[in-house]
Amino acid sequence: RPILKSRFRAWAFLLAVGIATIGSMALIYTKQVTVKLLPFDNKTELQIVADLPKGSSVEETDRLLQAAVNRLASVPEVVSFQTYAGAAAPFNFNGLVRHYYLRSSPEQGDIAVNLLPKGERSRASHAVALDLR
Known part of the structure; x- marks a missing residue:
């Protein structure tokens, strides 16, 4: 069954995505994941x-x-x-x-x-x- 078929399922899906987003951002705040823009490079x-x-x-x-x-x-x-x-x-x-x-x-x-x-x-x-x- 499609997720967006009923209003309840659509809101439940959006709520789950929001919780997952906040949870992933919390990993950065608690320093469980290191944020680095670019990897170390072996330049000359x-x-x-x-x-x-x-x-x-x-x-x-x-x-x-x-x-x-x-x-x-x-x-x-x-x-x-x-x-x-x-x-x-x-x-x-x-x-x-x-x-x-x-x-x-x-x-x-x-x-x-x-x-x-x-x-x-x-x-x-x-x-x-x-x-x-």
Whole structure:
């Protein structure tokens, strides 16, 4: 028999759908299900974002970025890097989603990091990023 044939069955169906929807949303609220927009990806690039206190100069931002670059030089998976102090780095999908192209204040800096190709490194880019933190 069709669900929508009688008024009672139609309302019962809508009530069941509503309860199921609220129940599934409750799983997120109770943290029984993790919500994540995108999965981890093993890219050959990553971006480091630095936000200094408001009013910091471009020179201070550049000094911080250069100190970070010294740490990057010792990571075997890193091929190259480029710093951007007080200006936005060329943005990728991640930068587009997070609006990194709008970063232009003197206290904001970015480091674009290029990694070895996937087949030439033992760690995923996410593991390298966690190590750099």
